[in-house]
Amino acid sequence: MAMAKSILTKTLHQRAYKCNSPVLARFLHDDSKKVRIGCSSGFWGDTPTAVPQLLYGGNIQYLVCDYLSEITMSLLAAAKTKNPQLGFTPDFVESIAPHLGEIKKQGIRIVTNGGGINPKACVAMLQALSKKAGVEFSIADVSGDDLMGQRDALTDVKEMFSGKPFPGNVNSMNAYYGAGPILNALDRGAEIVVTGRATDSALALAPLMHEFGWKPSEFDKLAAGSLAGHLIECGAQVTGGNHTDWEMVEGFDNMGFPIAEVSSSGEMLITKPPGTGGMVTVGTVAEQLLYEIGDGQSYHLPDVIADFSQVKMLETNDGVLVKGALGRAPTDTYKISATYLDGFKGTCVINVGGGKAAKKSQVIADATFKRTKTIFAKLGIPDFEKTHVQILGSEQSIGKHALPEHMLPREAVLWMSVKHKDRKAIQVWAKEIAASGTGGTPGLTAFVGGRPKPTPCLKLYSFLYPKSNMDATVTLDGKEETYKCGSYPEETIPKIEVEEPELLRGTNSIRLEDLAFTRSGDKGNSCNIGVIARDPAFLPYIREQITVEAVTDYFQHVFESTPVVRRYDLPGVDALNFVLEASLGGGGIASLRPDPQGKAYGQILSDFVLTNMPTMEDIKSTV
Numbered sequence: 001m002a003m004a005k006s007i008l009t010k011t012l013h014q015r016a017y018k019c020n021s022p023v024l025a026r027f028l029h030d031d032s033k034k035v036r037i038g039c040s041s042g043f044w045g046d047t048p049t050a051v052p053q054l055l056y057g058g059n060i061q062y063l064v065c066d067y068l069s070e071i072t073m074s075l076l077a078a079a080k081t082k083n084p085q086l087g088f089t090p091d092f093v094e095s096i097a098p099h100l101g102e103i104k105k106q107g108i109r110i111v112t113n114g115g116g117i118n119p120k121a122c123v124a125m126l127q128a129l130s131k132k133a134g135v136e137f138s139i140a141d142v143s144g145d146d147l148m149g150q151r152d153a154l155t156d157v158k159e160m161f162s163g164k165p166f167p168g169n170v171n172s173m174n175a176y177y178g179a180g181p182i183l184n185a186l187d188r189g190a191e192i193v194v195t196g197r198a199t200d201s202a203l204a205l206a207p208l209m210h211e212f213g214w215k216p217s218e219f220d221k222l223a224a225g226s227l228a229g230h231l232i233e234c235g236a237q238v239t240g241g242n243h244t245d246w247e248m249v250e251g252f253d254n255m256g257f258p259i260a261e262v263s264s265s266g267e268m269l270i271t272k273p274p275g276t277g278g279m280v281t282v283g284t285v286a287e288q289l290l291y292e293i294g295d296g297q298s299y300h301l302p303d304v305i306a307d308f309s310q311v312k313m314l315e316t317n318d319g320v321l322v323k324g325a326l327g328r329a330p331t332d333t334y335k336i337s338a339t340y341l342d343g344f345k346g347t348c349v350i351n352v353g354g355g356k357a358a359k360k361s362q363v364i365a366d367a368t369f370k371r372t373k374t375i376f377a378k379l380g381i382p383d384f385e386k387t388h389v390q391i392l393g394s395e396q397s398i399g400k401h402a403l404p405e406h407m408l409p410r411e412a413v414l415w416m417s418v419k420h421k422d423r424k425a426i427q428v429w430a431k432e433i434a435a436s437g438t439g440g441t442p443g444l445t446a447f448v449g450g451r452p453k454p455t456p457c458l459k460l461y462s463f464l465y466p467k468s469n470m471d472a473t474v475t476l477d478g479k480e481e482t483y484k485c486g487s488y489p490e491e492t493i494p495k496i497e498v499e500e501p502e503l504l505r506g507t508n509s510i511r512l513e514d515l516a517f518t519r520s521g522d523k524g525n526s527c528n529i530g531v532i533a534r535d536p537a538f539l540p541y542i543r544e545q546i547t548v549e550a551v552t553d554y555f556q557h558v559f560e561s562t563p564v565v566r567r568y569d570l571p572g573v574d575a576l577n578f579v580l581e582a583s584l585g586g587g588g589i590a591s592l593r594p595d596p597q598g599k600a601y602g603q604i605l606s607d608f609v610l611t612n613m614p615t616m617e618d619i620k621s622t623v
Helices: 002-008 020-027 050-057 070-082 090-106 119-132 148-153 179-185 203-211 218-234 281-289 357-379 398-399 423-433 536-545 548-554 599-606 616-619
Strands: 034-039 063-067 109-112 139-144 171-176 192-193 260-264 268-269 305-307 312-316 320-322 326-328 332-352 387-393 411-420 444-448 454-464 472-476 477-481 506-513 517-522 528-535 565-572 575-581 609-613
Touching: 002 119, 034 050, 034 090, 034 203, 034 218, 034 472, 050 063, 050 090, 050 454, 063 090, 063 203, 070 171, 070 454, 090 109, 090 119, 109 203, 119 192, 139 179, 139 357, 148 171, 148 192, 171 454, 179 192, 179 203, 179 472, 179 477, 203 218, 218 260, 218 305, 218 326, 218 575, 260 320, 260 387, 281 320, 281 517, 281 528, 281 575, 320 444, 332 357, 332 423, 357 387, 357 411, 357 423, 387 398, 411 423, 472 599, 528 536, 536 575, 536 609, 536 616, 548 565, 548 599
Parallel strands: 034 063, 063 109, 109 192, 139 192
Antiparallel strands: 034 260, 139 472, 171 332, 260 268, 268 320, 305 326, 312 320, 332 411, 332 444, 332 454, 387 411, 472 477, 506 609, 517 528, 528 575, 565 575
């Protein structure tokens, strides 16, 4: 506990708020009832050690486990096709199976979307394991989100971003359900709720609605509950994982997983089990707030349109207090995420050492493609639809701000990736790579993973679908109930007023990282970069120089067509959010790039240099 507190009080170069009792009392209402929700998984593949950490050290009432992404759904659909008893995430079952007795003893209730494509099979497995462990649970499953049975009737839909027509070879198609079906199960006494595709934040919102009796029309409270879910849904990413100030984070080997302690007003404390690694500060929590969102005033969820623009945070020794989420009525449509097969792809990674490593890598790439295309011509195979060559270590991901060639390191990694409709074309290319081992430049040390194999290129297709056509079915103890989503009138969006004070000038140049935290993430083929000022006084300078035009110019190299960048204000946490549309080369598994989710974009932007600046001390003195 002492170690955890020492970490939390390290606020050098961070926007920290030291508070005494009167300040704390003014910030957070004294609601007697608190609900503690822990999150043990942020994705399919997260560490199973989070479950016992939260069970034995978290003092939680609910455990939520998030596993699904669009591509995960496609992979689970393929698994179910091969075996009707599969289609759920095995990691969920494996992570809680050893602890079922303790979960029952403590009375902890579990909500997970680990049911994937096949929630009923997941429930059956849980029931069998519970019986083996000598305990019994009331387990509910939520179904109805799978639209594959209706695909022949969906020929008129359009992709919600590009307007493209519906693809004919869809292999998964699921609606993002909200908290309503989960709430139905909890109200009926379910101890474990297994859903298919549900919004990540709904896993936490439903328990809060159940415990506090929040109504579906109390949109500010639903926004607050959704914010709690959003902050913890990515696991350790809110407790120091991927943090800008990563060098201040201790205990990466035992990262604390997040807990949201929420009151009936919707105000919350974000914390973690004592004695665990990581840190919980305004910086770590604010970074997660902006992760994978677009317009901070209009974060569309099935239950509410959440407005996070006025959210405020206060740092304490116990964690970070959060309040200020606002909500508006949701739309009458669900977002549907479909995936479809669009040919095949292959990727090769080669280690290259010695002087001029980047130049040698480029020679190898050019020779491999030239030789492959000569063979294509003889075999009558069309050219690749798309290729991507990137030399890691040459700073190509930095664009025009990369170091000059003479300053590059004497080692590099050659990344080559290709896409083609024909699996055979990728096999031809793959056979030509190894020839560089003896017939290429010196310094090739390893071909990672051996000869690359063709893999399906799955693309995301998103569209909107009427909620009235997609009732959910909630099954508990053999009894089914239908959940119908309500409808509400549309509400107007309040305008954000941004102050533009007169700024001091100077002769200093300051890196953005010294002024702000950054965090980037993906939504399909687009990337968002959140920029959070470390001090409120820094924000006007950041707003003045980190403009849409500046970001467009800085990331010109990541766009394959005309760049589109949007900027949104979140004054509550002194932040800006940038959305770089169509900037990921297809995004997800469809992208040929080594950073298909834009995870490094925030770090790249942190090197942006603001000019004609006063000293940081002079800036702070103006507020």
